[in-house]
Amino acid sequence: MLPVSPHVIGHRRPAAHAALGMALLVAGLAVPAAPASAAGPTTGTTVTLAAASQPTLRQGSRGAAVSQLQTRLTALRYDVGGVDGIFGPSTHHAVVAFQKVNGLVRDGIVGPRTWAALDRPVVPKPKYTHTGYSVEANLTRQVLYLAKGGSVVRILDASSGKASTPTPTGNWTVQRRIDGWRQSDLGLLWRPNYFYRGYAVHGATSVPTYPASHGCVRVPVPAMNRLWTTIRIGTPVHIYR
Template sequence: MFGTALLVAAGLAGAAGPATAAPASAAPAASAAPVTATAVTLAATSRPTLRQGSRGAAVTTLQARLTALRYDVGGVDGIFGPSTHHAVVAFQKVNGLARDGIVGPRTWAALDRPVVPKPKYTHPGYSVEANLARQVVYLARNGVVVRILDASSGKASTPTPTGNWTVQRRIDGWRQSDLGLLWRPNYFYRGYAVHGATSVPTYPASHGCVRVPVPAMDRLWATIRIGTPVHVYR
């Protein structure tokens, strides 16, 4: 369904081929150019530039595609809100694109042929991997990535420690730490946690924890528990 407009364009163009080969007096030849032009228009208008605040069928198509690729959109409703924005940014991070949250020609093209990430570690149940190089969090299950979240880890002066741990402690609510507010933190090493935050920039900006958007943590909360493996790597 994602490439329907392009397939329609190809099909219409192909249908015009035999008519072009007919004698000049044949009626179908005269209609070949208008049909092809219409097909090109359909292909172009089906993929408009989208950004936060956009609405409509193209946004629904985008959300469905991102959901199929396991990005944390939150729901398919045709409204380009904050969760869709963070899903787009996470997709751009994984695919090496500009992290602007805008779906233009390059992002649409990458959605056709996306990088499909794989977890580094395999566990019989759920596990969490923070990829610091890409600034994303993977929720994996049985060796398969089942959800991809936008994230922001520790900045250069307060880097996030790398290593292999498990969730040791959880708080279901806001936690006021010395360095700020943490929403539903899942502590994996000393005071370091994967937690929700109201600010998740496109670059490393935290004091060492791994931030994800608050709504994303709400959707992730029921999946993580004490003992869930956590892997942090670059």
């Protein structure tokens, strides 16, 4: 597609600008994306007029556009929790996970750049292949993959260990599990799945967009509830950067 100079668009009269926009939409041409925000990295995704025309969605939004977003994220294997037209916490974390994988600003807001990336997304692949389910924590992207047979079947927002208490990298299996809250010396863990000593993949009420834990891999509590029946003792766990 040929980019359209913003200088050409900016000097048109309003009526002419609208006519040009309609012509571009029909032609499928794109408007160059705005400069990257200082709040975080972006992929430089080209924003089409179709993406720019979508409503900006954030936590608290409702309606058909939210259902469209949830349906698309679900098709891409992000853990939305269900399509109900309500932009709640699970949808927020799914959007953040998508933004992490696609190198976008991790703000949980679905604006033109995120809409555009949803049309041409990065499709992650697991690093390891198992016939059954396995869990992979990508510490660089701060996401957790549930994989099976060489494909990622679910993508969860995650927060691993901060610099002072890093999450150990390596290949392990789930060794023990607790079905409920565990009060550890460093805080509460929901349904922890221990893979190495006291390190676990567990649910937490706080899952920031950056590494913030004491070494475990945190995921949202509702996401852990949906993950709980899929993994078990012996499930492979791979932690890498």
